[in-house]
Amino acid sequence: MTAEQRAFLERSAEQLRGLSTQLFAQFIVLTELALRVIETAPIYYAQREPQTLGAFRWRFDAKDKTVTPSESLWAKFVAPLAQTVTLRRPLLGIRNLDYSAFNHFLQDEFPDHLAGYRRGPGPYLNLGKILGEDRKFVDSRRCTGIQLADFVATTVRRACNDRLGRAGWSELGRIFVQPIGQHHAIQPISMGGGLSVSPQHAEVLRHFDRTGKSMATAHSRRKSPRAKWIRKVRSRR
Numbered sequence: 001m002t003a004e005q006r007a008f009l010e011r012s013a014e015q016l017r018g019l020s021t022q023l024f025a026q027f028i029v030l031t032e033l034a035l036r037v038i039e040t041a042p043i044y045y046a047q048r049e050p051q052t053l054g055a056f057r058w059r060f061d062a063k064d065k066t067v068t069p070s071e072s073l074w075a076k077f078v079a080p081l082a083q084t085v086t087l088r089r090p091l092l093g094i095r096n097l098d099y100s101a102f103n104h105f106l107q108d109e110f111p112d113h114l115a116g117y118r119r120g121p122g123p124y125l126n127l128g129k130i131l132g133e134d135r136k137f138v139d140s141r142r143c144t145g146i147q148l149a150d151f152v153a154t155t156v157r158r159a160c161n162d163r164l165g166r167a168g169w170s171e172l173g174r175i176f177v178q179p180i181g182q183h184h185a186i187q188p189i190s191m192g193g194g195l196s197v198s199p200q201h202a203e204v205l206r207h208f209d210r211t212g213k214s215m216a217t218a219h220s221r222r223k224s225p226r227a228k229w230i231r232k233v234r235s236r237r
Helices: 003-017 021-048 050-054 069-088 100-105 112-117 127-132 144-160 199-211 218-223 226-236
Strands: 058-061 135-138
Touching (some): 003 069, 021 050, 058 144, 069 112, 100 127, 144 199
Parallel strands (some): 058 135
16 A cells, blocks of 8 residues: 555545544435445346446535535545455346346456456446446435435334324335335345334334335246246345
């Protein structure tokens, strides 16, 4: 490691330590969200709308008129962090699906500094391109997608806190996708030693699991027996 690289890491570590608890939690949750999208979107859309995989457009609710220091820090580190996670937990793919549009994010050369993690010949996924090619922090008042996401998040939060009647959230599960290799359509995250949820949280999660959309289409199940899907899911846990 060069002196310049060491200085960069030390400055970045100091910036991370300077984040408030709320901003640090947001940093972690946004990183996990990006990983979940990268893990599940290719399999989901390769079965339904393969051409969609040719572009990843990331829009985030800006906290100010210009990019804040915490937003800049996250944007700088999300791709390296995602790369580190996927080297330890390789992304799952299902054979015989149409990933042709996804080739836009593949590269033949493997980074020299990661040579020890090479598992075979390429191509390799360019996470920097996926996460940075079209990423913007925007005013939520002008972005319908962010407004819809905020509505969903608020509804789930109120459901989990028992501040909204069941009739107000019971149909929401139909918009979620059951991810490959995860236990819930909405995955709880713990930044402590363990994870525990209240009875109300557990009931909401179970309901969304029961009513969420299956990752596999009926056509995919016919081409690949259910047992094969189950084995692939278990291999990730």
